[in-house]
Amino acid sequence: MDISRAEQRILHLLAQGGRIELIREQKKLVELHCYSRDGWRYPGLDEQLFRKLKKKRAIASKGGQPYRITRRGLELVRSELDNR
Numbered sequence: 001m002d003i004s005r006a007e008q009r010i011l012h013l014l015a016q017g018g019r020i021e022l023i024r025e026q027k028k029l030v031e032l033h034c035y036s037r038d039g040w041r042y043p044g045l046d047e048q049l050f051r052k053l054k055k056k057r058a059i060a061s062k063g064g065q066p067y068r069i070t071r072r073g074l075e076l077v078r079s080e081l082d083n084r
Contacts, residue, residue, distance in 0.1 A: 003056070003076050006049055010034060011058060011077040013042055014069035020045065020059065021066045 003011070014020070017037030023030045034045040050067075053059045058073030069077075 003058075004052075006044060007053060007058070008077065010042070010045055010049065010053065011069060011073050014059065014067075015074060015077055018042075019066035019068055020050065 010020075013034060013036055019035050021033045021035065023033070029047065032045050032047060032050055034042040036042060050059075053073070054067075056072070056076065057070060058076055059067045060070045061067045
């Protein structure tokens with residue numbers, strides 16, 4: 001399955017130890033933040049892209065923790081030199 005360039009960027013970030021945090025108010029999604037493993041915030045994530053990754057089961061959350069990459073996501077992401 002092919003994934004878009006934007007999805008590829010997010011999955012690379014997550015594969016290197018990043019996370020996606022959601023901010024909700026009254027069970028409604030208000031904001032999405034994608035952080036690298038160094039704590040830098042990546043601005044290229046929006047709700048539509050988040051839903052696409054979740055639908056493809058490339059990301060998941062366990063026990064209320066931030067969203068992380070899954071095994072399926074690791075299979076989808078193409079390897080690069082900086083993604084060892």
